[in-house]
Structures are given as C-alpha cells and as structure tokens.
Amino acid sequence: MKIRPAKVGDVPTIYELIRTFADRKVMIRRSLGELYESIREFFVAVDEDGRVVGCAALHVFWEDLAELKCLAVSESMHGRGVGRKLVDACWDAARDMDLDTVFTLTYVPEFFERCGYRQIDKAELPHKIWNECVRCPLFPNCNETALIRTAEPAVEAVREAFAAAAASR
Template sequence: MIRKAKIGDVRAIHGLLSAFGDRNLLLPRSLSELYDHLRDFTVYEDEAGAVGGVAALHICWEDLAEIRSLAVREDLQHHGVGRRLVEHCLSEAVTLGIYRVFTLTNRPEFFKKLGFGPVDKATLPHKVWADCVKCARFPDCDEVALLLEL
C-alpha cells in the first residue's frame, strides 16, 4: 500500500535511508530533518505493515518540485514499488499545481523509464544545492539531474 508517511514511520524511514546513505546511494537524512519534513514523505507499506519503501516530494519553488530520498528495501526491488512511489509523488505535484519535477540521481535509467529527461544542473535554482553541501561527494557530485514536465 502507498500512503503518506506518519509520525510512527520516521524511525523506519530513517533506517532505510541510512542503509542506502551508508552505501553512498543517496543523501542520508537526520531524524530531525525527517520530523521537520514528514509531510514531504510517502511510504510503501508491505503486507506485514512495515515500511518497505519511501520517497519524498520536496517543493522548491512555485513551479518546481524535487523527488528525493527514494529508497526501496532490497527484497522489494524490481517489483514496481519505486515506480509506484514516484507516480504517487508526481500525482501529488499535479494536485498541488506543480508541473515541473526534477530529481538528482545516480540511477538515471530508472527515472528515464518514467519519462524524465536530462537537464543541466545549472538551470536548477540555487536553493536546490543547500542539501549538496551535506553530501560526502560534494563538490565532486556524480548525480545526474533529470526533469519531467507534467
């Protein structure tokens, strides 16, 4: 089941993001950040009621949002969970009146299958880079910027 995250999900989200962050696959988030931005997050809940996947839709500007913190538990990968999480975020963006959504990723092929296309990072607002300074790979970022116009 795909649903908006609840306060009781924060520790599970933190654990999932930390596991992928430890492998430099995404930017880990502190518990404080997760509590502060809980409303951005959507989760996939497995049959046992555990958080098996997560994604966030972060509003950057009046016409631009970012999909970030996408992580799916390894036993659930390649079963459409990531796609469903992204589609939920895109639907939420449209509901909010936001029709440009980007992502920064080291897995561009996944997002390209969903209709995202490459965009020059320099065209994104400077505010986007606030998280980058916290990244272990900064300033030698290997992530690709992709954009989808809805």
C-alpha cells in the same frame, strides 16, 4: 502493496531505509529530526504485512518547482515496482498542487527515464537547490544525474478526462 502518506510512526523505518543507502554514499544522510520535520513531504510503500518497505519525498521549492528526493526501497523489494509506485505518488501529489515541474538528482537515471523523466544539465536548476548538496560526502565532486519531468498540458488534460470518466462509473 499500498502507497500512503507517511505517518510520524514511520520515521524510524524511513531513517533506516535512507541510512542503508547513505552508508553507501548514494544518498544524503538525514537525521531523525529532519525526517520528523519533513514527514508531510513523504510517501511510504507498505507491504501486505504492514511493513514500510520504501519511501520517497516531494519537496516544494517554489510555485513552479519541486524535487523528488529520498527515494529508497528495501533491497528485498527491488524489482517489484515499489520505486515506480512511489515516484508516481510524488508526481500525482505535485500535480494535485498544480506543480508542473519535478526534478530529481540520482545515480540511476535509467530508472527515472522509465518513469517519464528526462536528463538535463544540472546548471539548468536554480542555485537554491544545492543547499543540501554541501552536506553530501561527495560534494563538490558529485556525479549524480539531474532529471526533470514536466506536465504536457494536452496529455494531462486527456489523463484527467479519463480519470474523471472512470470516477463517474
């Protein structure tokens, strides 16, 4: 399994992955146009045969906040760590941009808690993040859970030191 930045040619598959879950009303539907416009925000998981089997996006809102969104994994790949690898790729990308805070809205909070996120009240998030929510078929009766992950400076410093030491070997 390989995680890589998405390419324009991945858009039709990303569209189908998201559509599968949007049809069940557990994700916001995305148009092909939206996906092409935001392709640089996406990471994809590619299996051994070169097929895209998962996707996730990191959308920067401001200098100190990003959203992990559009996490979708092919049902045949559930339980194999694909989602976790995509979440980690988005977190690493946020940290590479010096972003300390990433939030997500989800119906599966337990998964994100295992990935280092903690639940928060939706009211703690800035109002501008709700722009997409008005397109959701469940709006305004959303029962998604808001979660957030923040960098802990001491933990991050140790992680970076270990990564630097490993890279120098």
